[in-house]
Structure formats: C-alpha cells, structure tokens
Amino acid sequence: MDARRDTGAGSGQIVINIHNEPQPTDLGDVRVANRAVVLRHVRLHAPCSRADIAARTGLNKATVSSLVTELIDQRLIRETGLTENRVGRPATMLVLDGEPYAALGLQIGADELVAVAIDLGGNRLLTWRRAFAASTVSPTETLRALAALTRRAVGRVTAQGRTVLGLTVGVPGLVDPSGAVPLASALGWRDVPVAAELRAALREPEFAVGVDSVANLAALAEQRHGGYAGGTDLVHLTGGLAVGAGIIAGGRLLRGGRGFAGEIGHLSLDPSGPPCPCGNHGCLTALVGLPAVVRRLLPDVEADGPVTDYLPELTRIVALARQDDPGVCGGLAETGRHLGRGVAVLADLLNPETVVLGDHFATLAPWLLPAARSELAARAHAPGAGGCRLEASTLDTAGALGGATAALATVEAGRLPVR
C-alpha cells in the first residue's frame, strides 16, 4: 500500500490516503505521519482552525479533530481565544504550545562553547556563550565542559517547568550516523565517541542526545530561521576553525553516504599554499579559516604565542578595516578572493540559490563580499554563477540554533514526547 502521496500543491504537505486496504501494522505509522502533517500545518499557518487544517491538508475532519485533541492533551498545540470571522460558526483557532517543552543545541566554536534553547515554536529561551578553546585541550576536557554547560541549561529550562525534548551538539568536523567523530582536524580529534560519552556524562538522560557537524546544523538553522529561510537549495558556509558547507539540496540536508558531505574546507585551492591542520597545503580552511585570516591581517599576532581567543583579534580587524587601514583592507580583499573561488566550486557543483556566509565571514562581510562576489562571477562556469547569490548570515550562533532545531525533529515527525 502506498500510504502517502504528494499533493503537488507546492507546499510540501503530505496527504495520507488510507482508503486502499490499510494493513493493521501500518495504522500506527499513518497516525504518526498524520500527526506530523497537522503539527507542520499549525507551525507554518498558525493561528488556524481545525477546518483550515482539514481543508489544506486533505485529511478528513474527524481525523483532524481526533489528532488535535491528542496534540492538545500532549500540550504540543493549544487553543487561543481567537476566532475567525466567516460565514457560519466562529472557529476556535490553534497555535503551537510554546510553554511545556524545550529543545537544546550546543556548539563547539573556535574559542567558545555555545548553548541555545528554543521552544516548540522556535522561540529562543536562552543563548549562552562560554569562553573555551577546544583546540588546545583534550576531547575529554571539552566533553566534560559541554556536559557541564548542558546540565546548567537543562536545569534552567526544567526550572521553568519545561520537559527537554532533545539535545544536538555541533562539532566542527566529520560526524558519523552513530554520533561519533572519526576526524575533526581543526580540534585535533580522531575517533571520539561524542554522543556516547556525552550521554554517559549526563547519566543517560531521558531525552535524545544527537551529534552533527556544525555546518549541517547551521544550514538547518538557516533553512528554518535565517534571512533566506524556506529556500530549497541553500548552502551555509561556516567559518571559525573549520570551513565547512551545510548543504540543503531539494529542500533536504545533503549528507552523502556516510554523512561526510560538505567538506569543502579541505579542497586544496593552492597546493603550494600554507599548511592546513589536516596535513595538506592550501586548503580553503588554510586560506580563509579564522586562524588564517587573523594571521594574514595581524602579522604580529602570534608574537606572544598561539592565539586561542579570537574575538579581540576579530574586533581589532573590524576597527582597522573601518579606518580603511590599507594592509587590513588589502588582506580582506585577498581573503574575499579565496573565498569566492571556494564558493564558485559550490555554485558549479550544487547550483544553489543562495550561499550564506556564517561566523567570521559574516562579521567581515562588508569587506569580504565585494571581492568574493566578483571572483564567484568570474570563476563559476554557469552564466551569472547560475543565479547563485552570496550573502552574509543574519543568524547569531547558527550551529547551536540548528542543534536545537534538529532536536525538535522527532516530535515534528509526529512521535509523541516522553513526559
């Protein structure tokens, strides 16, 4: 039995058709899928009535009514006092219930750990940034610090009476489907079972603990919450220690066979270029990653030892660029050209509508974008770079926000939360 068919209405909604001799074992799955359809409709179109949901999704009214009752019982949606003015009886309107739940996202940044919590509607409950140089300590120390930050964030949201739906951690490196990190060269990590160790450090919590690459999570955040949200073909290019591409293609995250897609940071653009933490030379990361940019623009910066706190250096660069310092502006234009060459590869491979620049690229965008855009236009094979726009992200802490967004996925897919 083919239980699903696309409405073709352009909304991506799925209509469930159970009229063709449903197998009893399928009914549970159908209800889960229908629940997801209702939740998605309320998320995108709230406030809306039961009749609206039935009309727009193709589900029959009795099914919608039963699902809505269940979702209200679970406190995933709630009724508002609003009514719709239309001929006939006024309808009770429905919205997502933001109160009872929270989803957490964490991110290992260049010189910080970030925690973000959101409610079911995607509203931010907290954003915490803690100075921490993960590349200078052992994986064990980093995971211990992540667990401590998680415990505090969980404590904060549970004190508000919320149940934690899940947690996803963003790591700047390769993450396999089990949540282990086979390689994160920017951190010097090999074979770190991040999800398993974090679950153990949190004493096997009731909620799911997921791990993904920062780039994938940032792309999810961009697709859901960013200035170019809703696009079906979008790339978020992360900066910081490890340049990586989170790729939304045809509306879905492109992961590849083992989950390692998007590692454009180790595309060697100049084999005689500077060394990269991965062992090669002239990788995009070695040319435009945050350490490379700081080294290029502030040649004196490592006189007192390696940089572990990048924010003051980035602030210094912005101040010098604002004063039109010729050395810094020239260095930023050079960085922009390298970046544009990398983006041209993405444009040719994926033909995205938009490539969004995150992290330090977004901070430095006013000085990087002109050179990067002209390099993109000159290098990409398709005329006009295939329509690819290159823009700066407007999101703060995109990786952690995407982690929290990913932690909502199970409920959004129609599975009821454990309370």
Ligand SMILES: [Zn+2]
């Ligand atoms: Zn490399």
